[in-house]
Amino acid sequence: MPESPGSTSGSPARKGARQRRVTITDVGAAAGVSTSTVSRVLNGTARVDPELVRRVQSAVAELGYRPNAAAQGLARGEAGAIGVLVPDLSNPYFPDVLKSISAVARSHGRRVMVMESDEDPASEPELAEDLMRCCDGVLLCSPRMDRTALLDLTLRGHPLVLVNRIVPGLSTPSISADFYGGMTLVCGHLTQLGHRRVAYLSGPESSWANAERLRAFDAAAAFGLDVDVVPCGHTARQGYEAAGTVPDRGATAVVAYNDLVALGAVAALEESGVRIPDDMSVIGCDDISLDDLPASRRLTTASLARHELGRQAAQRLETLMTVGGDTEPLYIPMELRVRHTSAPPALRPSRPATAPPGLSTAD
């Protein structure tokens, strides 16, 4: 058994005092070669005499040597890691994205550092900067910070790619789900079903993705779809709470900022005796947990290949770090998944009791 240096007794030192780590010098000494040779065999940087290779390898094994990542990083001028900043880890949206980012990064020999801003736009710049300090590149997911802060970061000259936020005029590689297109699909679907007035449970104010959805509603007005925007949020609970006010607003369908909100809305509506989709259609966004959460199989939603988004984002960052960036924003298309929570509006649209037959009463 290789004796760990610094502790002569066999008892595992569990003290705070750090036992001296094995360094490349130790390996060199043990193998009777220079540190450069050790480095060379470990990195395959140059041809080395097979005999020496053997000696080095066995010394490495003997001593249990592991290169110090910080030292490598300093010497190589590369951290070997990329950073990812997300607003909220508990949103099922991100793990999927993270998963593929992580896979791509690994395939390029990089680790992934994750930070979460807790949906607080003000904390983002600092976190992002911190990521830049210790990573070769960073992915900003759905950043909520304002334009100027964002601009500021991009000017640092550090590899950076924006995910789910496209800022016109920013020459930073960006990639996003096509929320506008996705919501347009949703609006079209509802319109064709016969809905004329829908409530939109709106996401975080600072969310660009939310703004994109709103833009789609504006356009949908031309097709006769009237959208009532209800401030809500991004969690199921917020959807649950906001949904309570919907039936009174004369809407026959509710579109939610995301699936979580939609699920919350469904729960609230059903609890108050509203049948879905008979009395009210509910449509989500994101298609959370494709093949994992059976509950979500029922929700009509705008679906996004999150793995694809993550993969492309990571790939784009890698490209940026190595050969240089492509500035053209990339949109990942969304698809409409018609499932069980959307249907034509009820024959008697809900109207305030005072209204004469046939006239719209929207205030």
Place this chain on the structure above:
Amino acid sequence: MPESPGSTSGSPARKGARQRRVTITDVGAAAGVSTSTVSRVLNGTARVDPELVRRVQSAVAELGYRPNAAAQGLARGEAGAIGVLVPDLSNPYFPDVLKSISAVARSHGRRVMVMESDEDPASEPELAEDLMRCCDGVLLCSPRMDRTALLDLTLRGHPLVLVNRIVPGLSTPSISADFYGGMTLVCGHLTQLGHRRVAYLSGPESSWANAERLRAFDAAAAFGLDVDVVPCGHTARQGYEAAGTVPDRGATAVVAYNDLVALGAVAALEESGVRIPDDMSVIGCDDISLDDLPASRRLTTASLARHELGRQAAQRLETLMTVGGDTEPLYIPMELRVRHTSAPPALRPSRPATAPPGLSTAD
């Protein structure tokens, strides 16, 4: 506007060529002080003349200087980060844990590096080692690797704490949900409702947490509860698929490895006309998304304060890294949440077709 060094023209260099980063030396030069002084004002390591402080600070701002993390790490002998290894990021279980780990780590000035093993026990040791190379301490969440591999890692003398896996004889700080206690609560609940035979949709073979649950079932046998173990897995889809076979097995209740599996089972059972909880009780584990997923509000489950688990785990690691470790395993208690998917068994318990009148017809 501070001119970035290396690019004389104003155009933001987006090339692959790394522009020379501003170093502490540059700052020292600009402020007319030594690098040590710069270091001191930046770290608050010692008192510095207010005038110099001012000069340093403005030089820092002017130049847009950010300390290089690798260099700091090397010089300080500390990476300023902790690593977390989880089997599967998409499991809603982990984001919550990660969230609080992340918060605690931050409060101690450390970043968090996340890696995922994709439920592949064989990949874990390498990932864990990699984390050790670049982090001051690591958290192994629900490690699937075998005892020896685990033992091997703990012997490296690198701060390490085990989460959701207690290995007797390992003097490594460990912390876990009390799965045994949780499942015991579940068994007691079912028994008191009158159930005598339940099916257990079993989790990953290599999961210690699953083994703990099984241990609870063994004990429950003494109370007359007969548990039929059905190999399943950890995803909703696997729960969906495994649930199909349950009604034939004469069980009046199914206990699932986790809530995801339970949700899958509920979906499958309902689809095949089984009423829940009237015909069949379904109980989960983990209490996924406490206040976020309304769907889960309906599931009777063994609940765990995941944030607490994460917090304590991170705190324990921090303690280990600074003052030394406490080797006594810590168990976080679980609570039974009785909701809408558990009830007394149907009056006519399903029995094989040979039974006298009142027989169930399940094939």
Place this chain on the structure above:
DNA sequence: CTGTTAGCGCTTTCAC
């Protein structure tokens, strides 16, 4: 209080 001087552990020219 401040500057000088050594390294931290590794990679990488540059000679041999």
Place this chain on the structure above:
DNA sequence: GTGAAAGCGCTAACAG
């Protein structure tokens, strides 16, 4: 093919 030596950017004694 291999070793010696310089240096990545920062911190931390150590003198003044």
